[in-house]
Amino acid sequence: MSFRQPSILPGFGLTFGFTTFFLGAVVLLPLTALVVRTAMTDWHHVWDVVSSARALASYRLSFGASLLAASINAVFGFIIAWTLVRYDFPGRKIIDALIDMPFALPTAVSGIALTAVFAQNGWFGKYLEPFGIKVAYTWIGIVIALTLIGLPFVVRSVQPALAEVQRDLEDAAETLGAGRFYVFLRIILPTVLPSLATGFTMAFARAVGEYGSVIFIAGNLPLKTEITPLLIVIRLEEFDYGGAAALGFVMLLISFVMLLTINLLQAWGRRRLVGDRR
Amino acid sequence: MAGHGSNVHSAELASRPGRDGLMSALARWTFISVSLAFLAALLFAPLATVFVTAFGKGLGPYFASFSDSDTAAAIKLTLITAAIVVPLNTIFGLAASWAIAKFDFKGKSFLITLIDLPIAVSPVISGLVYVLMFGLQGWFGAWLQDHNISIIFALPGIVLATLFVTFPYVARELIPLMEQLGNDEEEAAITLGAGGWMTFFRVTLPKIRWGLVYGVILCNARAMGEFGAVSVVSGHIRGLTNTMPLHIEILYNEYAFVSAFAVASLLTLLAVATLVIKTLVEWRTGYRRRR
Amino acid sequence: MTSDSMAQSGSTLSALLIVAASALLFAGCGGSEPAGGATADTVALLNVSYDPTREFYREFDTSFAREWKEKTGQTVTVKQSHGGSGQQARAVIDGLDADVVTLALAYDIDSIQQIGKRLGADWQTRLPNNSSPYTSTIVFLVRKGNPKGIHDWSDLVKPGIESIAPNPKTGGGARWVYLAAWGFELQRNLGGDFGKLADPAAADEVAKAQIAAEQFVGQLYSQIPVLDSGARGSTNTFVQRGIGDVLIAWENEALLAIKEMGPGSVEMVIPSISILAEPPVALVDTVVDRKGTRKVAEAYLQHLFTPAGQLLAAKNFYRPRDSAALEQYRAQFPDINLFTIDAAFGGWQKAQATHFADGATFDRISQGRR
Numbered sequence: 001m002s003f004r005q006p007s008i009l010p011g012f013g014l015t016f017g018f019t020t021f022f023l024g025a026v027v028l029l030p031l032t033a034l035v036v037r038t039a040m041t042d043w044h045h046v047w048d049v050v051s052s053a054r055a056l057a058s059y060r061l062s063f064g065a066s067l068l069a070a071s072i073n074a075v076f077g078f079i080i081a082w083t084l085v086r087y088d089f090p091g092r093k094i095i096d097a098l099i100d101m102p103f104a105l106p107t108a109v110s111g112i113a114l115t116a117v118f119a120q121n122g123w124f125g126k127y128l129e130p131f132g133i134k135v136a137y138t139w140i141g142i143v144i145a146l147t148l149i150g151l152p153f154v155v156r157s158v159q160p161a162l163a164e165v166q167r168d169l170e171d172a173a174e175t176l177g178a179g180r181f182y183v184f185l186r187i188i189l190p191t192v193l194p195s196l197a198t199g200f201t202m203a204f205a206r207a208v209g210e211y212g213s214v215i216f217i218a219g220n221l222p223l224k225t226e227i228t229p230l231l232i233v234i235r236l237e238e239f240d241y242g243g244a245a246a247l248g249f250v251m252l253l254i255s256f257v258m259l260l261t262i263n264l265l266q267a268w269g270r271r272r273l274v275g276d277r278r
Numbered sequence: 279m280a281g282h283g284s285n286v287h288s289a290e291l292a293s294r295p296g297r298d299g300l301m302s303a304l305a306r307w308t309f310i311s312v313s314l315a316f317l318a319a320l321l322f323a324p325l326a327t328v329f330v331t332a333f334g335k336g337l338g339p340y341f342a343s344f345s346d347s348d349t350a351a352a353i354k355l356t357l358i359t360a361a362i363v364v365p366l367n368t369i370f371g372l373a374a375s376w377a378i379a380k381f382d383f384k385g386k387s388f389l390i391t392l393i394d395l396p397i398a399v400s401p402v403i404s405g406l407v408y409v410l411m412f413g414l415q416g417w418f419g420a421w422l423q424d425h426n427i428s429i430i431f432a433l434p435g436i437v438l439a440t441l442f443v444t445f446p447y448v449a450r451e452l453i454p455l456m457e458q459l460g461n462d463e464e465e466a467a468i469t470l471g472a473g474g475w476m477t478f479f480r481v482t483l484p485k486i487r488w489g490l491v492y493g494v495i496l497c498n499a500r501a502m503g504e505f506g507a508v509s510v511v512s513g514h515i516r517g518l519t520n521t522m523p524l525h526i527e528i529l530y531n532e533y534a535f536v537s538a539f540a541v542a543s544l545l546t547l548l549a550v551a552t553l554v555i556k557t558l559v560e561w562r563t564g565y566r567r568r569r
Numbered sequence: 570m571t572s573d574s575m576a577q578s579g580s581t582l583s584a585l586l587i588v589a590a591s592a593l594l595f596a597g598c599g600g601s602e603p604a605g606g607a608t609a610d611t612v613a614l615l616n617v618s619y620d621p622t623r624e625f626y627r628e629f630d631t632s633f634a635r636e637w638k639e640k641t642g643q644t645v646t647v648k649q650s651h652g653g654s655g656q657q658a659r660a661v662i663d664g665l666d667a668d669v670v671t672l673a674l675a676y677d678i679d680s681i682q683q684i685g686k687r688l689g690a691d692w693q694t695r696l697p698n699n700s701s702p703y704t705s706t707i708v709f710l711v712r713k714g715n716p717k718g719i720h721d722w723s724d725l726v727k728p729g730i731e732s733i734a735p736n737p738k739t740g741g742g743a744r745w746v747y748l749a750a751w752g753f754e755l756q757r758n759l760g761g762d763f764g765k766l767a768d769p770a771a772a773d774e775v776a777k778a779q780i781a782a783e784q785f786v787g788q789l790y791s792q793i794p795v796l797d798s799g800a801r802g803s804t805n806t807f808v809q810r811g812i813g814d815v816l817i818a819w820e821n822e823a824l825l826a827i828k829e830m831g832p833g834s835v836e837m838v839i840p841s842i843s844i845l846a847e848p849p850v851a852l853v854d855t856v857v858d859r860k861g862t863r864k865v866a867e868a869y870l871q872h873l874f875t876p877a878g879q880l881l882a883a884k885n886f887y888r889p890r891d892s893a894a895l896e897q898y899r900a901q902f903p904d905i906n907l908f909t910i911d912a913a914f915g916g917w918q919k920a921q922a923t924h925f926a927d928g929a930t931f932d933r934i935s936q937g938r939r
Binding site: 004031159206244263 | 319321322390398408459489552
Binding site: 049053054115116119120121122136137215216219220221222223230233234235236237238239240243 | 656680739793810812926
């Protein structure tokens with residue numbers, strides 16, 4: 001079997017060549033610097049840094065909170081995308097336009113604003129406080145910050161896909177008496193799933209590395225509310241570039257494996273879907 | 279078909295009498311209220327904080343915030359950076375999605391994962407890698423200094439870091455969309471004798487326009503809002519290498535809360551730009567259709 | 570759908586072109602600034618400093634430019650860069666072309682010397698007073714009326730008291746806070762005599778005192794609910810978010826907070842003893858020689874020690890070295906019983922290695938807190 005399946009479409013050489021070149025220059029070269037810097041560091045030191053109790057606790061927090069945030073985003077992001085595409089209501093266009101704000105607002109601003117809202121003297125915080133619910137300076141605050149910064153990924157991935165779902169197909173199915181839930185499960189979901197999975201993946205990936213907004217709303221207490229990117233900053237503060245690179249490398253490795261798994265699952269799902277249709 | 283079109287459609291659907299009428303209205307209101315509640319708590323409240331603080335002392339201090347020359351320099355630097363980064367990543371996104379979605383080849387998932395990677399890299403690390411390469415202690419640092427070339431702590435470093443951080447945005451928006459849409463129409467066009475470019479512009483581009491619009495908007499928003507990576511390579515020189523996000527942090531740290539949030543509120547103008555672009559695309563589409 | 574799509578392609582393209590064109594338009598407006606360095610009638614300096622000095626250097630730069638113009642006829646523009654002290658030191662090591670550095674602690678300038686090799690090892694003796702033109706110390710900021718009755722360090726470890734302080738692993742000022750607390754308990758256990766630290770006969774007593782100090786500081790940090798990454802962050806947490814009963818902060822930071830946030834909400838408490846913080850300044854030799862700015866950079870640092878510079882420092886809440894300037898701002902700077910880092914910890918290098926390095930005392934006490 002050859003590297004590529006034959007196709008009558010042109011442009012593979014040009015686009016594939018440009019893609020790999022640009023990818024190499026912008027992404028792989030800098031990341032090579034990270035890997036080389038890690039490799040140049042004393043291996044015992046690298047191991048001590050990446051396997052310390054604090055580092056392990058921070059992986060649990062960073063990856064756990066990110067997974068939770070991405071899942072929340074997958075559910076609510078889908079609902080929001082659905083609402084924006086399918087329903088018309090006053091203010092829809094404005095809300096639609098505001099969806100990208102978590103990206104445009106510098107992370108520090110989101111962090112400060114969220115902390116202001118959820119701190120014990122904030123708009124929401126003061127109502128949560130009597131119930132003993134503390135959001136700011138706890139892991140809940142971290143999840144909220146990570147949910148906010150990942151939201152546009154899911155909404156913006158699902159929106160175009162939903163818009164392109166074949167309404168005729170849907171209508172036909174409904175006319176033929178298929179229930180709403182059946183239509184959703186058999187027609188809409190399969191079509192939107194790749195985009196939803198992409199949005200989830202991106203929201204998750206973004207959350208894992210986030211620093212700017214979390215630092216304001218997390219208490220930054222060792223072993224409790226200390227995220228991995230903060231540990232990297234602490235290493236840098238000690239002029240320990242090797243240790244910082246090592247932590248960065250571990251995060252990169254875990255993220256890479258998780259992303260690759262999701263992408264492979266998606267490719268597998270797509271092949272099954274195509275197989276079904278044929 | 280998209281956006282505007284389907285809304286007309288759904289309105290018809292909702293008003294259609296029959297057993298689904300009530301259910302449909304119920305579903306509609308459930309979806310809208312859940313969406314609004316979620317967005318209100320997570321997005322609108324923080325945004326409102328920004329505006330309440332920015333206008334907290336009235337209109338005068340709000341507008342006075344922009345008269346500062348350092349603020350103007352920061353806004354300019356951010357716009358320049360976005361103007362370089364967004365077109366580059368858009369071209370990349372189009373090329374990558376064509377290569378990946380239109381063809382079947384080995385290692386596709388691997389390639390997609392590599393494109394995803396910059397999102398997963400912590401901004402702190404995204405900045406650090408350029409320091410490792412171009413810093414005085416890095417690979418090329420001494421050589422660059424001897425030749426009087428500044429990369430980090432100058433515009434090129436800020437552009438590189440931003441390019442890295444926003445790299446996947448357009449591509450990742452387009453790849454799943456193009457995969458979902460399939461190749462049939464393009465293959466038909468080619469069979470009928472259309473050229474590659476013509477097929478792309480006349481068949482593919484119209485189909486992916488929303489994905490492209492969202493991708494560009496996201497990429498641009500992120501390019502303008504990036505803080506962490508840029509902070510590492512900027513050097514924080516006032517009026518010279520401070521981007522808007524960095525300048526906002528500085529103002530905030532100077533207890534200039536009004537100015538800080540006034541500059542931040544400027545970034546919400548991007549939402550207005552989004553609105554204009556989307557309306558424009560929708561309007562043009564509708565216009566052509568009616569004709 | 571296909572015919573529709575065909576017709577729409579033009580409109581999508583034009584929308585995209587509008588986006589691209591407006592982007593390029595903005596890019597066109599951007600010119601490049603001169604890179605710095607000296608010509609006959611203008612000269613540019615870059616001062617890389619830490620966070621809380623912004624207000625001070627803004628005034629000081631104007632004052633210096635005026636004086637330099639009078640003396641030489643040359644126009645000098647001073648560019649400022651501010652950030653966390655350690656982060657700023659790293660930037661200079663990695664090639665940020667600072668003519669002068671004005672940081673929070675000598676350890677950071679030592680690092681520029683040792684890792685970056687960008688200035689001479691004797692930097693701290695080149696200028697008077699350990700190259701520190703102004704000093705500060707660590708004090709407390711409490712809520713109006715001092716409802717929890719906090720008067721000294723020992724009050725901070727009482728049950729139920731929450732303190733706010735920045736993270737010593739990420740902030741220079743935060744390390745002064747930690748060392749001040751340690752020094753308080755150390756001298757209390759030594760009967761107020763740091764001299765015993767060097768006395769072999771008192772070795773047992775010193776060992777016990779160090780253990781007591783570690784317990785004290787450990788207890789103090791276990792009662793801190795939020796560790797912000799920098800001094801200004803802690804001030805905001807305490808004043809704006811209303812978290813904690815007491816903020817342990819730089820004196821200049823506390824005075825500025827009272828001025829900015831209004832004296833109605835917080836007030837300052839001076840502990841019985843605190844640390845003498847000496848933020849140092851230095852010339853970056855490799856940079857000034859390459860840019861040809863040595864003379865003006867030297868004059869800039871010298872200007873910090875002149876009466877005019879000292880008065881500006883005092884005005885911006887830094888304790889001046891000059892006694893005349895200190896007298897003028899007497900009301901602002903009450904007498905405090907101060908100890909030096911050299912007396913209590915044997916200098917920055919030793920303090921850093923014992924307390925803040927990876928796996929050192931601070932890491933130990935934070936691991937114990939779970």
